[in-house]
Amino acid sequence: MKIKLWGIRGSLPTPLTPLQVYNRVFDLLDKYDKARETSKLTPADFLKSLPEHETFGYGGHTSCVEVFDANTRLIIDGGSGIRLLGNEIMMESTSLGRAQIHILMTHFHWDHLIGLPFFTPIFLPGNEIHFYGVQDNLEENIRRVFTKPNFPMAFEQLPSKIIFHKLAPRTPVKFGKFSVTPYKLDHPDPCWGYRFEHSNKVFSHCVDSECTRVSREQMGPDLPLYQNVDLMTFDAQYSFMEASERINWGHSSGPTGIDIAMREKVKQVLFIHHDPASSDAKISRAEQQTRIYYESVLESASNQGLAHGLRWCFAHEGMVLQP
Numbered sequence: 001m002k003i004k005l006w007g008i009r010g011s012l013p014t015p016l017t018p019l020q021v022y023n024r025v026f027d028l029l030d031k032y033d034k035a036r037e038t039s040k041l042t043p044a045d046f047l048k049s050l051p052e053h054e055t056f057g058y059g060g061h062t063s064c065v066e067v068f069d070a071n072t073r074l075i076i077d078g079g080s081g082i083r084l085l086g087n088e089i090m091m092e093s094t095s096l097g098r099a100q101i102h103i104l105m106t107h108f109h110w111d112h113l114i115g116l117p118f119f120t121p122i123f124l125p126g127n128e129i130h131f132y133g134v135q136d137n138l139e140e141n142i143r144r145v146f147t148k149p150n151f152p153m154a155f156e157q158l159p160s161k162i163i164f165h166k167l168a169p170r171t172p173v174k175f176g177k178f179s180v181t182p183y184k185l186d187h188p189d190p191c192w193g194y195r196f197e198h199s200n201k202v203f204s205h206c207v208d209s210e211c212t213r214v215s216r217e218q219m220g221p222d223l224p225l226y227q228n229v230d231l232m233t234f235d236a237q238y239s240f241m242e243a244s245e246r247i248n249w250g251h252s253s254g255p256t257g258i259d260i261a262m263r264e265k266v267k268q269v270l271f272i273h274h275d276p277a278s279s280d281a282k283i284s285r286a287e288q289q290t291r292i293y294y295e296s297v298l299e300s301a302s303n304q305g306l307a308h309g310l311r312w313c314f315a316h317e318g319m320v321l322q323p
């Protein structure tokens, strides 16, 4: 199984402004100028030597994650990131007009829906688009996206075949070699995470969540979402300070994810759902604060013989990983 992050921003698509692009180019040229005083770096080598957030940035598209193997493609949510994924699907000549596309919905906040009207495969006759969700109003919520005057084509006019599947909470469903189980997160309206199992590897998608239930007892029947996990995506919309001030806003921070990952021995964590109000520099600062927190926790865990070599980062759009 592989995971590709097509949208990592929370709440609202967040493109760089022209001034931000200008400032980034200016800073890079200035740094390159200074670096050339002491070495003969090529521009490409210079860019490679920098942290990715200073060159690529974290990305601006909202929630969309692809989970796939050679035969099966599963998509989590239809945020603005799904538009580019749709373009990639359209480039695969084998699936033109014959694609079977499976979209697992976590919930129906705008940042998880907003890309669906721009997901080109939905407009191709012959394609089958399957939507899955735990919520009773799954169909109603997807239909509403394609409603005049918010979108010029009504749901009934969509050329592809659209099929809705209601999932039972905490009950696995099979897709090829994947077994996928929904677990409840701590988020308004509400939101469901997904645990993917494939060839003895586990990926858990834990976004959007405030993680108001922290202890194993509080997590209760939803604890398996975090157990025996190789790779986890986790909601780090806020810095730790912001999260402590924004109670009931539905989002979490890096240190909370570190605590859960350390306790449950998750092998790797990708922090996503970055706040639209956060610049790349601010997200990087939140990552540094999380690093300081992690190192303090790691020291006491090591002293007790409980450290397990956790890997983690604040993830950027376009990352592809194998759990």
Ligand SMILES: [Zn+2]
Pocket: 010, 011, 063, 109, 111, 112, 208, 273
């Ligand atoms: Zn969201």
Ligand SMILES: [Zn+2]
Pocket: 107, 109, 187, 191, 208, 250
């Ligand atoms: Zn949400």
